[in-house]
Amino acid sequence: MKNFWKQLSQPIIALSPMDGVTDAPFRLMTSRYGPPDVHFTEFTNVEGLTRNAMMMLDDFLYSEGERPIVAQIYGSEPESFYKIAIVACELGFDGIDINMGCPAKKVAARGCGAGLIRTPDLAKEIMRQVKRGIEDWSNGRSITELGFKQKMICRIREMNQLRSGKEENPERKIIPMSVKTRIGYEQVTIKDWVQHLLEAEPAVISIHGRTLKQMYTGSADWEAIADAAEIIKKTSTLVLGNGDLNTPEEVVKKIRLSGVHGVLIGRGCMGNPWIFNYKNLLKEILKSPPLQSEASSIEQETISAEERFKVLLEHARAFEEIKGEHRFSAMRKHFGWYCKGMPKAAELRNRMCQTKSSHEVELLIEDYRESVLL
Ligand SMILES: Cc1cc2nc3c(=O)[nH]c(=O)nc-3n(C[C@H](O)[C@H](O)[C@H](O)COP(=O)(O)O)c2cc1C
Structure with missing residues (x-):
């Protein structure tokens, strides 16, 4: 059992997944000029992959320098989550994250992403199936036993070969399952919602402080994140907060306010991979109570x-x-x-x-x- 999340120094400062933005070339930049403590892939649809949509495998391209790297997946069919968890293990990811936060109509209206907030039993079943896939893979289950077309299997092996020099992943370890979600669907229901999620014992719950209804409007509700953090911190699950962290100063402020174990930075790193450069300084500053002079010391320098x-x-x-x-x-x-x-x-x-x-x-x-x- 290897839960890399527990080995990271806190607060954890990670790159938030952004579809169409945080792809492999972008992450190469954050890994060179940051790096964040953790990288996530863009989200990938498990049903599409299960039906051999080869192009989607490109979302799972990464380089060794991005570790620890977590594969983010979304969908609504538990069996597809099971199979794609095995694929993610075979591809050598360090963790698997389930998207329960995407508000886009084509995702949430089909019951995927933030749509799962309205179906907690299905959400828990999905989490269990991801865990079962991870366990079965560690016990020797192979991607050749899951009904994939040969061309999919060949492409997975080719990706492994190109990245690591080996066609098959020899390290059959158990990797952590995590969830990224929002504070509610229409209303803020995060306190009840996290109780459901905690039943399946994810390694991490990341919370974007907006409801689905808010999409990206208004500002992230860090008080709601703080409420959730209080509940989650009574368990062994870690809690990461997310939303509107565009400067190192904001990161410090919101971590102090909410008591989370770490944060995800999304839009704040667009065109700005250097923001993660500040992570060690932030960790240092957060060891002590707030000082009046700290704001100027963590202001991000202008990049020429x-x-x-x-x-x-x-x-x-x-x-x-x-x-x-x-x-x-x-x-x-x-x-x-x-x-x-x-x-x-x-x-x-x-x-x-x-x-x-x-x-x-x-x-x-x-x-x-x-x-x-x-
Ligand atoms: C263009 C774009 C694409 C996104 N794609 C994803 C995604 O694939 N998976 C996910 O969990 N969140 C996704 N998000 C949400 C972000 O990860 C993050 O939760 C949100 O932007 C709030 O954080 P921020 O204020 O730091 O950007 C996306 C956001 C944006 C703007």
Whole structure:
């Protein structure tokens, strides 16, 4: 039994999963320029994967430097969760996280993501099936026994080979199961909801301080997270808070307010992998009671335009290498985030959003340097 979560120094500062954002190339940047204590993949649908949707396996691409890395999955069929838990184990993930927080209509209306808040019995069954998959895999169950097409099995082996040099994962260890959720569906019901979740004994419960109904509006309710933390801290499960942590200062403030074991940072790291650089300083500061002078010592330093361009280009090149130039349009959103606040940022962003390759981005940066920065 290896629960890596328990071995991390607290407070844990982790990267929040964001579909379409925190993919393997992005995480390569956070692992180089942060790193956070834990990485999560973007969420992946278990039913699609169970039906051999090969493309979805790309969400499970990662590099060894991202460890500990947790595979996040979503869906509504317990049997599919069972099978994909085995796949995640075979792919060498350090943990499996179940998404019970996504508010998107196409997810929640089908009873997945935050939709599970309304069906606690199904949510608990899903958690049990993930645990059963992890256990069966540790006892020798193979991905070849689950009805997958040969091409899926070959791709899983190929991913293992490319990442670790071995086709099969030899380490049949038990990995931790965790859950990421919201404070309620329409109303704040987190105190009752966590009692349900705790019955299945997850290693961690991460809580985004908004209801499904709120989507991303208003601000995260850290008082509700604090209420949940009080309950969860009476058990061996860890609690991570999440929502609106955009600066190191906010992180310190909200950890003090809520008493959580750690936090997840989402939008605050868009175009800003450096935010995780502050994690050790934050841990140090949180060992002592609040000091008046602490705010200035944890203010994030301005990252120079040159450094931002360097990382932006590195990111774009990694994107091409990992996901292919034909998908480059999915990289463009990052450009605006990296260039935020630079002189003539809007014009630069508009031009960058028309590029089709990292080479074009490189030329554009040179042009910008000459015409604007020099
Ligand atoms: C573009 C985007 C995609 C997201 N995708 C996921 C996801 O795949 N899984 C998940 O658990 N949460 C997802 N989230 C929610 C974030 O992980 C996080 O809970 C939320 O953004 C609040 O935290 P923040 O204020 O630090 O961003 C997503 C959020 C955004 C903005």
